[in-house]
Amino acid sequence: MAEIRDWKLSETNLSRAQQIPYEVAVLPIGATEAHNLHLPYGTDTFQVEAIAERACAAAWEQGAEVLLLPSIPVGINENTLGFPWTLSYKPTTILQMLRDTVGCLEQHRLMKLLVLNGHGGNELKAFLRELFRETKVQMILVDWWTVDPQALQTAFDDPGEHGGEMETSLMLHLRPDLVEMEQADEGEVRKPHFTGMREGWAWVARPWDILTTNSGVGNPAASTAKKGQQFLQRCVDKIAQLIVEMANEPMDDWYPYERD
Numbered sequence: 001m002a003e004i005r006d007w008k009l010s011e012t013n014l015s016r017a018q019q020i021p022y023e024v025a026v027l028p029i030g031a032t033e034a035h036n037l038h039l040p041y042g043t044d045t046f047q048v049e050a051i052a053e054r055a056c057a058a059a060w061e062q063g064a065e066v067l068l069l070p071s072i073p074v075g076i077n078e079n080t081l082g083f084p085w086t087l088s089y090k091p092t093t094i095l096q097m098l099r100d101t102v103g104c105l106e107q108h109r110l111m112k113l114l115v116l117n118g119h120g121g122n123e124l125k126a127f128l129r130e131l132f133r134e135t136k137v138q139m140i141l142v143d144w145w146t147v148d149p150q151a152l153q154t155a156f157d158d159p160g161e162h163g164g165e166m167e168t169s170l171m172l173h174l175r176p177d178l179v180e181m182e183q184a185d186e187g188e189v190r191k192p193h194f195t196g197m198r199e200g201w202a203w204v205a206r207p208w209d210i211l212t213t214n215s216g217v218g219n220p221a222a223s224t225a226k227k228g229q230q231f232l233q234r235c236v237d238k239i240a241q242l243i244v245e246m247a248n249e250p251m252d253d254w255y256p257y258e259r260d
């Protein structure tokens with residue numbers, strides 16, 4: 001029988017949890033949206049939960065008292081609702097969820113939080129600024145796929161942005177039962193009409209159903225489970241190290257910076 005994992009809040013219980021002086025909380029945030037034609041709607045949530053679980057387990061093994069919170073399974077997808085059954089929470093809703101979460105953590109004197117983001121549309125930096133003076137909880141934000149840009153480039157022929165080689169490879173590793181490769185289609189991505197957008201300095205919340213033909217951005221054809229496993233492990237190792245460092249750092253006026 002599987003053991004109760006003390007680092008996972010949804011599994012542990014009061015008698016176990018009250019013995020442990022948890023130092024770091026981890027909050028995964030995913031999404032529920034179409035991912036090309038062949039990946040599950042929960043792709044971002046499956047990925048961020050798997051990475052969070054593995055990183056927490058590894059950090060716990062290294063002595064970090066870490067607590068994995070239940071993840072937020074829906075993200076900011078206002079601009080992708082053109083594809084059927086996609087779900088979205090508005091940015092202000094996510095902000096309120098973060099605010100409520102840090103309020104609870106503060107109540108329990110758990111003052112270090114790692115927000116682990118799994119969806120590109122969840123642009124959360126502004127929320128950490130919004131909450132900066134409201135809470136004494138120290139928040140660190142990581143978009144998991146950014147932790148090793150070099151590994152991202154070497155692991156894949158072309159990682160792609162959405163439902164492409166990187167995400168498909170990860171899902172072939174994590175949940176091959178949910179990947180229907182025969183449905184996958186490279187699709188097409190529409191080019192912007194404005195020079196500033198083509199050069200990348202003029203930004204728009206992209207209307208996904210106009211931008212893409214099948215919701216995907218990137219070619220999944222060269223995906224393999226092995227590529228996914230190797231890149232995922234690299235990300236897990238780096239995030240586990242961050243959790244260990246957060247746990248070991250004294251919570252004083254200098255956190256998370258070097259002392260004089």
Ligand SMILES: [Zn+2]
Nearest residue numbers: 043044163167
């Ligand atoms: Zn995704």
